[in-house]
Amino acid sequence: MTDKKQKKPMSASDYIKHMPHLQGKPLTTQNQYSALAEFPPLSYSKAVISQSGQSSNTNQPPFQKASYHLKSYNQHLNTTHYTKEITLKELYSYTNHLFYGDALNPTDNVTKNRTFYEYILVDSKSIEVTHYPDPKNPNHISYSTCKILRVASMQQLGILNLHTSKNFSQPGFVLPGYTYVDYMQAFFRVLYLRPYDHSWFLSFDQRFNKHVPGWFNEWWHWFGPIDQIYPPEIIKTSYPFYTKHLPNTNPIGPLNKIYFHTDMGIPWICSWHFNLVLALPNMPYSLVKEFRVKWWDKYNIERCSLTNIKKLFDANKQDHLLIKSVSRSIPLLTPSQIANIPPYHPPTQIKQEPPSPAKNKKPSSPTHSSSSSQKSKSKKSKLQAMKETLKALSQEMMNISSDDDSVHGQEPAENPEDLFGGPLSQDPFVL
Structure with a gap:
């Protein structure tokens, strides 16, 4: 008998590498992500006027399907006992013992699962989320869409501090309410639905309030798009032109990118998976989360043309001048x-007593008169x-x-x- 060559165990990265549908490449069988291509285009903003009669695809290069880009940084979860690579099956077994089924994140309260965090964001009118089941397997979610409506502050939610609990507007969940710490964690943990073979279609609502709290910058760091996924005409022309015309450009953090995606209605696709890597020096393997993003092929690139961006800023300028003129007219x-x-002091009502009968009226005396005047002076001084x-x-x-x-x-x-x-x-x- 010939000795069989020992195969190298397949890691999570190898799994992603050898799965065409996880790289945005076409499959010979049914593609779980084909439904994303049929997602209806986002509506144009009021400031954008579509040009009629001419097609925007006459001089465009041949279409190339977008592929996933793995982010160069990962999210460290914990240090394991493994000193060598393990197979994907072993990794599945390890994570299944480490995490609760619907809470794929470290937690000390299994009641606060992914459904709890999703309910927070829906109840607070922060997101609109839809899960699309697989036609062949209704119990299996093919992909999900999430539109971010707002990122609220404590004041907007009516929460006094990080430890104050706010009740759900629609009772019925196991927990009666949530804190602002739960609200912040919800934006991160709601997307941890299923690793490897699930994708999120993410976008901002056009009425999204751009004055976001500082902690949302970290959310963008993990789940937001990276420069590698943008078409060249956007990253080289449209985005620099947009930032140049911003009234208050803030180079710190990803705020300008968030503004750009909101005004231009640009969605993107995100996915994540577990992996084992040597993250810390002289330590065993670490369990990490790796994130992948890609461009949405059906996005109308004409929406980011310089003409439409200029129309957007002209419309915003007119609204700004109108608000300014109205505010000046109001003192x-x-x-x-x-x-x-x-x-303001409300007038005090003096209680009038009915006059006593004459027969019960006592004769006044100097002593009684002086005491009355002293009481009157005392009342005035107190008042x-x-x-x-x-x-x-x-x-x-x-x-x-x-x-x-x-x-x-x-x-x-x-x-x-x-x-x-x-x-x-x-x-x-x-x-």
């Missing part, structure tokens, strides 16, 4: 003017002291209100063009 009181307004106390309290409250407005970014910005006080004025950690 507003400054904090100093409000502080000079005397405090005056109360007025002074209320006035001082009112002034103190106005000062506190003025300080709070400056903390929350509600004072007029130094730049009159900045109506919102900066891109991170709604940071949730500012109480």
